[in-house]
């Protein structure tokens with residue numbers, strides 16, 4: 001059955017009492033097929049930590065020339081990695097893969113265990129740390145709790161580089177990883193009176209709240225962060241998705257399969273009432289079959305996905321549908337982080 005061709009003007013922004021629907025609702029783009037209402041979530045895409053990390057690689061390339069080595073994907077996005085490779089960045093997983101070099105080595109935004117910085121120093125490497133300041137804040141909390149004699153619960157996902165980096169701030173055995181509410185129910189501390197928790201920055205806000213509630217119910221004296229560890233960007237992107245999910249027949253998260261941020265947005269969309277939430281890496285991967293019969297499509301992008309990928313997705317949708325685009329704004333962000341002093345003099349990236 002053909003989808004109804006609904007004029008943009010019939011989509012009412014007042015269906016979203018707690019969000020602001022931008023009057024950028026744009027007209028259709030010619031008679032290309034069925035009508036498709038696209039709800040574009042805002043905020044979406046790059047966060048301040050990702051922008052800083054990418055800028056650091058670009059500035060290092062400008063100041064020191066190629067190659068610049070980067071330990072681990074600077075941020076989890078293939079498009080970003082390929083574009084930095086084209087400019088002269090070389091990505092390695094471990095410092096042991098590096099040749100003899102005086103070129104800079106940059107640590108990714110996810111943070112690294114202390115042993116990595118120590119190994120870099122021991123080998124006289126010139127390294128620059130692109131760990132997001134909000135991840136560094138969690139590292140500092142974890143070290144403070146340890147120094148204060150507390151046993152630490154780290155809420156996060158096993159194997160994620162950020163979790164590896166946070167655990168690596170502490171001696172082995174000082175922290176226990178808790179991934180689920182079930183883990184929180186089973187956790188047996190050495191001393192229930194001497195406990196603290198920290199979290200990965202890119203978790204589901206709701207799942208984490210439930211895990212923390214379980215820990216607090218069992219251990220009322222557990223010490224938590226003064227300000228949440230889940231970062232502003234994760235929180236805002238999830239809130240933006242929640243605001244549109246129930247209005248969407250399907251929702252696309254532009255992101256990467258190894259990006260925690262991206263995967264959480266897919267889960268949040270489903271939990272908030274969107275029947276079909278899908279991760280796409282780029283316009284070329286759009287799952288056209290899955291979109292058959294979809295009248296309202298949500299679009300967002302994870303904190304490591306460049307806006308260019310969103311633009312290309314919208315352009316691909318316009319090529320197939322009569323798109324009516326509405327941006328739904330649930331918050332504004334003005335966060336920016338400085339690059340390290342060594343790179344400030346390099347000016348702006350080329």
Ligand code: SF4
Pocket residue numbers: 047048049050109132133134135201202231232233234261303
């Ligand atoms: Fe930093 Fe949050 Fe961005 Fe991660 S998602 S880089 S913690 S601002």
